[in-house]
Amino acid sequence: MAMEDMVEACADIDAAGYWSVECWGGATFDSCIRFLNEDPWERLRTFRKLLPNSKLQMLLRGQNLLGYRHYEDMVVEKFVEKSAENGMDVFRVFDALNDPRNMAQAMQAVKKTGKHAQGTICYTISPLHTTEGYVKLAGQLLDMGADSIAFKDMAALLKPQPAYDIIRGIKETYGEDTQINVHCHSTTGVTMVTLMKAIEAGADVVDTAISSMSLGPGHNPTESLVEMLEGTEYSTGLDMDRLISIRDHFATIRPKYKAFESATLVDTDIFRSQIPGGMLSNMESQLKAQGAGDRIKEVMEEVPVVKKDAGFPPLVTPSSQIVGTQAVFNVLMGRYKVMTGEFADLMLGYYGECIGERNPEVVELAKAQQKKDVITGRPADLLEPEWEKLETDAAALPGFNGTEEDVLTNAMFPGVAPKFFASRQDGPKNVGKTAEQLQREQDVAAGKAQALSSPITYSVSFDGRQHSVKVEPA
């Protein structure tokens, strides 16, 4: 969403009484430079100005920052420092494999800035994931200095009873004053109930979205959560008039972005496949590109096999892409006949440790293919200092503005940043539809207008002579 479509709502957001406002992270950063021609750092500064009373929050992929590889520690420190300097308050730090070693450097960097370091647990389901395991992991994050613990349920798999049990477990083990934030998407249709049970178990903060931007693969509706608590011992303290203003604002904006909306409103298949919606559409595109669009069911059955062989990683960026792509390869070319470099690295420990043992046979295949050995240490320990090279790389790009922020932008998205730097001067580009385009679509749907989609040839008689006339969209 273009920044200009959010500006008007900021005064209400700032006064509504939220614990924090999540407004920045991997996908928004990427969208800014890839589609919207907006400088993400400028966006952050704008939010800082427009939300002076709010804690701004971001999602940070631990040692991956906002990218898809591990960065050397100094880059991690630089990124956190610059984010804090530009206005970030709460860093929700996670690792796709839930490997605490991949979060340690980012957490430490956040502590150094004096900002809020939120240790994050990615929730998934497997024969090895237990309430006790999650409670133990929370303890490791607290030992690391986490100011709070977040549960990140990106696939909406967290059911009410497990949520209750895990949160109770954490509170009872580490003290009732341990702050717990619960972040559930609403894709499976059960997580509004999960939030209720989480609150009953003592959760301190739960994530929601304003109702006009809620549900489907997004979040549960804020106003409903406020109302839900009436008559209980809990309340949010949110200002309903402000919420209604925010709702009304985004209700007018949302239709502009209809083309980017998911068709999914509720999908409980995720409980069986554990494949989040975004991952599914990725795999479908890969299959179609190979002319094998009809094999998606085989791939969906292969995903749990690959997940198990990899030691049951949660499926979230980047592990979801790595596991999903390998499942596609397995179906198209035979199981592990060809591994992606990323999957082989995952099997060799280059992304960190998973909860389960990795299948030794597949590890051997990975060794042979990559001609590398298994590592057991923290993956980032293998990296050479890279900040200077990143500076040099960025400096060579036309449109580079000389800031460390730009160095970081190029470091995160080296495939996209050069084009953005070159076109930045053109200013923001709104990809939402205009009011005229929306009206035309409505007219067609209502039968008031007709759609001309392809050339039509008419036989026209003119002064007694037949002519063939072709009409097509101009």
Add this chain to the structure above:
Amino acid sequence: MAMEDMVEACADIDAAGYWSVECWGGATFDSCIRFLNEDPWERLRTFRKLLPNSKLQMLLRGQNLLGYRHYEDMVVEKFVEKSAENGMDVFRVFDALNDPRNMAQAMQAVKKTGKHAQGTICYTISPLHTTEGYVKLAGQLLDMGADSIAFKDMAALLKPQPAYDIIRGIKETYGEDTQINVHCHSTTGVTMVTLMKAIEAGADVVDTAISSMSLGPGHNPTESLVEMLEGTEYSTGLDMDRLISIRDHFATIRPKYKAFESATLVDTDIFRSQIPGGMLSNMESQLKAQGAGDRIKEVMEEVPVVKKDAGFPPLVTPSSQIVGTQAVFNVLMGRYKVMTGEFADLMLGYYGECIGERNPEVVELAKAQQKKDVITGRPADLLEPEWEKLETDAAALPGFNGTEEDVLTNAMFPGVAPKFFASRQDGPKNVGKTAEQLQREQDVAAGKAQALSSPITYSVSFDGRQHSVKVEPA
């Protein structure tokens, strides 16, 4: 929805394990004869055939049956008898004012057929509606012979904690084996949580809709409810494979009816105004027809006043229309300057008793306008026998098929039935869009086709001479 769009799903519905299948009632009956040119009795018999193992369920407006006025007792008996004979199993009997006297005859008629008589409580919020009051009302329905109690939450106002308290109250007062069915729409976004709390309180049956037809002003998603209970002491026993087949079927059907869908996904304003969505759009139409479309806010503020003056009736058909229309009149012409005949009757007791005292000043105005006195007895006691007249009326209509079912159809919807009888021979008419229409809309939305919504003038050169050609939708 046309019957033909449901037939294919019936085998799965019949085997999924539902307690009952609600498939008939006022709105479906009305739609059948008004829009679909289907005989509603034939539809019921078709469901009976296609769902041999299921309990078929209907919603019955007590003494109003499926219509908008009170019918004389013999008509009530006939209607129930014929419904049972054609295949109905569970009669969910309610009254818009929660006046047990308006339900007694229908309940007794159901008992006589040996079918399931479900006593129903319409849920609303007011200063007079309390947990104790609802528990007491449930007792009155049980005394009447109710086989079970239903909570009908048509506006999605029932919050988790009140649901818990009321259901616990009923169970503790009348025994844990008192069957309680909970029917919540999902409009406000809180009622999935309400169902969870209801289940925890001991509710026996909860109403849901298959996910591909769920949410918004409809119901909460069935599959999500099944999943929600994992790890708790409760389970539905539903067959998930069957549910998925049903879901996939309706996922392909729903787009055909997109034009009839509500734009509302979540709306918590209902908690403030207590105005259900359907009532709001009715009032908006009435205002627009009077050129006063800009006064909807005044009307929304007037509704609670009128509701209070009328003794706090729940707002559901027909009380929602009666109160809403009077609120429109009050805003346009001054408070109670003109009363609708229906509202005056409501104030004089002709619809039964409400929980609260009616405003004596408004009662006096109603007396003066209608030149009638207040009644305190059961309204239907004033009615003369009318079955013979209904038979005669129906017999005079072209296309009448001579059955008592047809007599009842005309009795319920005298404004629509004659036209239906005359056109019945033409057979069912599907009002959903065709695959071609849907494809064209998608093409326009995707920018693959252009919509021609207004005349376009082309300059056409023909044999060297310029012509101006205007093209417009035919």
